[in-house]
Amino acid sequence: MILDKNLSVIHTTPKTHQLFSDYYRITERPFFNIFLNTLELKEMQDFLVALKSFERGYTWSGTLRHKTPTTKTLYTHTIISPLFSASGSLAGYQVFFEDISHDHFKQLQSTFKSILEAAKLKDNDTGMHDERVGYYCRKMAEYLYAIKKYPQIDPDFIDNIGFLACMHDVGKIGTPDYILQKPGKLNEQEWEIMREHTINGTFILSSYPIPMAKEIALSHHEWWNGNGYPFKLDGEMIPLSARIVTIADVYDALRMKRTYKNECTHEETVAKILEGKGTQFDPNLVDVFTRIHQDFDDIWLLLRDNGNPGAVMRDRSPEYGSLIQ
Known part of the structure; x- marks a missing residue:
């Protein structure tokens, strides 16, 4: 030039x-x-x-x-x-x-991927939960971008949430093992300690140059009606990225079999998310979820933790691309 x-x-x-x-x-x-x-x-x-x-x-x-x-x-x-x-x-x-775009993001993400792997060693009962949450969030963001629902959702937002949603529970690296690996339900004191993972995650991701990292770590357990934690934010006070992650995180948690709970079917999980519309979840995002929920099931089947994916990709949403990009 x-x-x-x-x-x-x-x-x-x-x-x-x-x-x-x-x-x-x-x-x-x-x-x-x-x-x-x-x-x-x-x-x-x-x-x-x-x-x-x-x-x-x-x-x-x-x-x-x-x-x-x-x-x-x-x-x-x-x-x-x-x-x-x-x-x-x-x-x-x-x-x-x-x-240098590719090298820039590769170098930026490599450091934080190491932190994520360390956190997963602490809570080794979660399998590919973090990865699936990232794909669910990317899928929802792609759909929202296609329908022009939110001006702040652009190609950068899609890429960022696809990666940063995987980091939502990174703060659990500071949670004691006896709580993370407890086979039964947590008592109130243990829950108080568990809730601190949102604050811990925000601190761990404080050096990440994109604000979305801290937004997700801090606010993915906030509820639309203000009954969540850590700060009882409500409505649009909760960052959009965190509201998306909330649905994805709960969907995957319900589908998983853990030491303290049985797994839910896809249909049971969809019903539970619909029950939380307007209370736990952003009602507008729940409406979006109802349009693409089968894609969530596809991701679950493809990346489930039994070592035998066996899912056939079904192209239900051609307007915003293939399932895994």
């Missing part, structure tokens, strides 16, 4: 057009427009100072993010260097982009 000395785009290569394919026209526009939704004021100031500074060689390098409502966030390692005229005066800039 070539910029004039006023930082307007005057030339792009086919590869650059492909990289920013969602941005229908990038020539003859200010370079900043491409990153307008993601650059913070401090970043922009540093950017301008570097490119206008002789001492800094009219050069800037770093990571830039590009985001539109219909695309995933694009991370690029970017180098901007000066172009000079024959007389030696500054004539413009050349820009080199390297797409």
Whole structure:
């Protein structure tokens, strides 16, 4: 990409057009427009100072993010260097982009996957519960995105909840083993300790750069009517991501056979979630669940813990993609 000395785009290569394919026209526009939704004021100031500074060689390098409502966030390692005229005066800039989105998220998630695996060692009776919850949540988010129900649900939201929903119980790494592995029901004192996993999880995920991580860990046991924990939030005070996880978590917990309970059938589980509409669960999300509940059963059958999935994928929802992406 070539910029004039006023930082307007005057030339792009086919590869650059492909990289920013969602941005229908990038020539003859200010370079900043491409990153307008993601650059913070401090970043922009540093950017301008570097490119206008002789001492800094009219050069800037770093990571830039590009985001539109219909695309995933694009991370690029970017180098901007000066172009000079024959007389030696500054004539413009050349820009080199390297797409590092995949590596960025892979590195970010790898650390937290290690924490998740450590937490699962503590509560080894849950099998693939966390993974299934992630897939349920992704499925519901894909459907909500397809019907344009919530403006905040975009491709990033779908990817984030698919991963971060798996981390909802990571705070149990701080819960004593005798509580996690108790074969019978917990007494009130033990329940008080168990409830602390929401606070612990928020602390563990405090360094994750996406707020959704902490929202899910903290609020996935809040109830729509305010009778949940840890803070008795109600209604839309509960983050949307956590309200989605609540349904997914309860669905899977009911389907599972544990040392202290028998498993429920899919039909029994759907009935119980309908019973919780407007009390435990967001009624609008329950309505969505009733449209896609069979996909939840497909995920359960595919990823159940008996080592013999045996589920045939049934394409009931072609409008928002295949079951496992």
